[in-house]
Amino acid sequence: MRAALLQLNSGDTPEENLPITLGMVRRAVDNGADFIATPEVTNCVSASRTRQNEVLRHEADDPTLAALRDAAAGAGVWLLIGSLALKTDDADGRFANRSFLIAPDGGIAAWYDKIHMFDVQVSETETYRESAGYRPGNQAVLVQAGAARVGMTICYDIRFPHLYRGLAQAGAQILTVPSAFSPVTGAAHWEPLLRARAIETGCFVLAPAQTGTHAATRGKARQTHGHSMAVAPWGEVLLDAGTDPGVHMVDLDLGEVEKARARVPSLSHDRAYGGPDV
Numbered sequence: 649m650r651a652a653l654l655q656l657n658s659g660d661t662p663e664e665n666l667p668i669t670l671g672m673v674r675r676a677v678d679n680g681a682d683f684i685a686t687p688e689v690t691n692c693v694s695a696s697r698t699r700q701n702e703v704l705r706h707e708a709d710d711p712t713l714a715a716l717r718d719a720a721a722g723a724g725v726w727l728l729i730g731s732l733a734l735k736t737d738d739a740d741g742r743f744a745n746r747s748f749l750i751a752p753d754g755g756i757a758a759w760y761d762k763i764h765m766f767d768v769q770v771s772e773t774e775t776y777r778e779s780a781g782y783r784p785g786n787q788a789v790l791v792q793a794g795a796a797r798v799g800m801t802i803c804y805d806i807r808f809p810h811l812y813r814g815l816a817q818a819g820a821q822i823l824t825v826p827s828a829f830s831p832v833t834g835a836a837h838w839e840p841l842l843r844a845r846a847i848e849t850g851c852f853v854l855a856p857a858q859t860g861t862h863a864a865t866r867g868k869a870r871q872t873h874g875h876s877m878a879v880a881p882w883g884e885v886l887l888d889a890g891t892d893p894g895v896h897m898v899d900l901d902l903g904e905v906e907k908a909r910a911r912v913p914s915l916s917h918d919r920a921y922g923g924p925d926v
Contacts, residue, residue: 649682649683649794649795649796649899649900649901649902650679650680650681650682650683650897650898650899650900651681651682651683651684651685651854651878651897651898651899651900652676652679652681652683652684652685652895652896652897652898653685653854653855653856653857653876653877653878653887653889653895653896653898654669654672654673654676654684654685654686654687654856654876654894654895654896655687655856655857655858655859655874655876655889655892655893655894655895655896656668656669656672656686656687656690656856656858656859656893657858657859657860657861657862657893658687658689658690658691658692658693658858658862659692659693659862659863659864659865660692660693660694660696660699660700660703660862660863660864660865660866660867661692661703661863661865662691662692662703662704662711662712663711664863665690665691665692665712666691666711666712666715668893669686669690669712669716670715670716670719672894672895673716673719673723673727674719674723675895676725676895676897677723677725679895679897680897681725681897682725682726682794683725683726683727683728683793683794683796684720684725684726684727684728685727685728685730685824685826685854685856686716686727686728686729686730686826686856687730687731687826687827687828687856687857687858687876688730688731688745688802688803688826688827688828688857688858689730689731689732689733689745689828689858690712690716690729690730690731690732690826691704691710691712691732691733692704692733693828693858693862693870693872694733694862694864694866694867694870695864695867695868695869695870696864696866696867696868697780697781698866698867699864699865699866699867700733700743700781701735701741704733704734704735704743705734705735706734706735706736706737707732707734707744707746710732710734712729712732713729713732713748716729716750717750717754717755717756718754720750720751720752720754721752721753721754723752724752725752726749726750726751726752726757726793726794727749727750728747728748728749728750728798728800728824728826728854728856729747729748729749729750730747730802730824730826730827730856731745731746731747731762731802731826732746732748733745733782734746736783738783740783742780742781742782742783743781743782743783744761744782744783744785745761745762745778745782745802746759746760746761746762746785747759747760747761747762747800747801747802747824747826749791749793749798749800751793757791757792757793758789758791758800759789760785760787760788760789760800760801760802761783761784761785761786761787762782762784762785762801762802762803762804762805763784763785763786763787763788763801763805763808763811764784764804764805764807764808764811765778765779765782765784765804766778766803766804767779768833770830770832770833771832774830774832776830778804788811788814788815790815790818790819790820793822795902796821796822796900796902797819797820797821797822798820798821798822798823798824799812799815799816799818799820799822799823799824799851800824801815801823801824801825802825802826802827803825803826803827803828803829805825806825806827806841806842806845806855807841809844809845809848812845812848812849812851813848813849813915815849815851816848816849816850816851816915817915820849820851821851821852821902821905822851822852822853822854822900823845823846823849823851823852823853823854824853824854824855825842825845825853825854825855826855826856826857827855827856827857827858827872827873828857828858828870828872829857829858829872829873830871830872830873831871831872831873833873834872834873834874834875835873838873838875838877839875839877839885839888842855842877842879843879843883843885845879846879846880846881846882846883847881847882847883848914849881849915850881850905850908850909850912850915851881851905852878852879852880852881852900852902852904852905853877853878853879854878854898855876855877855878855879856876857872857873857874857875857876857877857889858872858874859872859873859874859875859876859889859891859892859893860872860874860891860893873891874889874890874891874892875888875889875890875891876888876889876896877889878898878900880904880908881904881905881907881908881909882904882907882908882911886898
């Protein structure tokens with residue numbers, strides 16, 4: 649399986665981001681990819697709720713989703729749209745942070761709404777309240793993508809290992825972690841968390857990322873860590889994309905999943921226990 653991770657620097661104008669993303673998809677196809685993955689919020693990186701209300705669309709009307717479905721069908725490849733920021737019909741007006749796996753015929757094979765919201769204060773000047781603008785999902789998703797079983801997650805989910813263990817025990821061979829990681833937490837935690845999830849589950853981990861300073865027509869410009877990564881089931885880093893936008897290729901041998909799990913079969917070693925008492 650030949651995978652391509654697209655590292656993007658999306659701004660807050662979706663129609664300007666889309667041709668860049670489509671160009672990278674074409675480059676990935678030209679390089680032989682049969683599985684392509686984009687980062688979190690591929691269509692729009694913005695810290696401004698008013699800007700998001702202006703430019704975001706519902707799923708049925710979203711031009712990025714439609715164009716990427718057409719691109720997958722035209723090339724006959726699997727395409728993970730890491731996530732799109734989408735309007736919903738929720739009474740409180742919150743958006744969805746939704747990942748899509750597009751099949752080679754352009755159909756939506758599966759979708760996943762980010763479960764864990766990034767509500768943190770990482771420094772005196774850097775605070776995030778994702779739940780103020782996005783409503784969380786509540787359903788883990790595992791999907792067959794050709795020869796591979798893929799568990800879908802997004803960004804901050806990486807800090808909740810029980811989600812990944814559950815996906816692996818249900819049969820996942822690849823875990824996707826499309827992200828727009830903070831530079832502060834990225835420098836400290838990105839690689840160790842990704843490697844830990846791979847080692848704990850015996851899965852490949854594919855983590856396409858947003859990178860750099862993101863163009864903003866309104867509000868504060870966001871910054872993201874970059875370093876899209878692919879990690880093998882034994883924990884080796886197969887790819888670190890650094891901080892420049894681009895297309896990054898990695899070859900995956902799915903046989904390595906069973907080899908790693910045979911060496912350390914911890915997925916079958918769960919035991920019931922009591923406590924702790926509080």
